[in-house]
């Protein structure tokens with residue numbers, strides 16, 4: 278693994294930063310921390326911003342040229358993600374469309390599906406949500422019960438999803454439904470327009486922000502056979518690819534580092550670095566973020582070299598969670614007064630966002646199980 282960035286990669290990072298400097302409003306720092314990724318304000322901004330990003334060639338540079346990308350490698354994709362995340366993700370939930378819905382369509386879509394979806398995602402005009410989790414199927418995703426019955430010329434879908442990010446702003450849902458027997462076999466992926474009659478979306482209010490979570494109900498929702506992504510009953514391979522991209526799809530450490538730097542600035546201003554306990558905690562927090570970054574770089578290096586997905590993804594994912602937890606513990610221990618009074622939006626948002634880190638994109642304990650099984654060769658208790 279070569280740890281140096283090439284001049285071209287450095288130039289690409291500068292290009293992304295320059296674009297952000299030109300297009301983010303002056304009060305973006307406050308704006309992005311005060312509002313969450315799915316808030317009305319950030320969504321409205323993203324709907325204007327993403328097409329501009331696309332026109333500049335910075336929305337899907339990692340996609341093949343034939344689908345509107347530039348055929349850049351995974352390093353460029355990661356640099357772009359780091360810069361976007363460090364600025365509080367101005368693409369809103371568009372990052373799910375470009376990072377895993379689009380790539381799933383590229384890998385498994387029919388020519389008609391590709392023609393219908395990919396150019397519009399690449400243009401920054403379509404938002405997707407991910408209808409995977411259900412009230413009784415989260416970590417054990419293969420237990421999902423939402424059912425799609427074959428009706429001859431299509432399917433009728435009944436069931437419910439929960440914790441769905443972006444459901445109230447999405448144009449399409451990448452939906453998992455059971456078409457066959459129990460377990461992983463018998464699951465099919467559908468691309469469902471969110472405007473289809475029979476779909477009800479309710480916002481779940483909570484700590485994560487204005488519209489972070491939703492419950493989505495499917496009541497006799499009719500879709501044609503052409504809505505299937507991949508093969509009937511064999512959706513698990515599509516799911517595996519999406520989860521691999523999702524687990525290492527969001528460089529959360531980039532935003533966490535920004536919050537940590539902000540915490541350091543306050544502590545420095547208050548003369549608190551004289552305290553050896555503060556210094557030791559600060560070093561541990563910084564080291565955890567750097568460890569997460571390097572674990573992720575290992576995964577990206579494998580992608581660029583064409584290696585198949587491996588348990589390194591779980592290690593990197595857990596390193597991200599650990600960094601978030603160590604940083605929030607540090608902020609809570611040394612700057613807890615700011616959190617209690619709510620007087621610093623940056624610290625608040627860093628703390629609040631990190632709270633979901635060990636749950637979103639697969640619970641931390643599930644990553645640890647995979648590491649135990651695949652790296653340490655330990656028996657896994659189910």
Ligand SMILES: Cc1cc2nc3c(=O)[nH]c(=O)nc-3n(C[C@H](O)[C@H](O)[C@H](O)COP(=O)(O)OP(=O)(O)OC[C@H]3O[C@@H](n4cnc5c(N)ncnc54)[C@H](O)[C@@H]3O)c2cc1C
Pocket residue numbers: 406407408409410411412413414415416417439440441442443485633636637638639640641642643646659
């Ligand atoms: C910010 C955020 C965004 C999300 N966005 C989406 C989305 O867009 N679409 C979507 O479909 N879902 C989404 N989710 C849901 C997420 O995927 C699930 O919450 C997650 O998979 C965990 O499932 P669960 O909530 O049912 O918890 P459970 O699976 O019930 O787990 C509860 C606890 O038990 C532990 N546990 C469970 N099984 C094991 C085991 N075998 N070994 C050890 N411990 C175990 C877990 O680690 C966890 O601590 C989101 C969640 C968050 C926090």
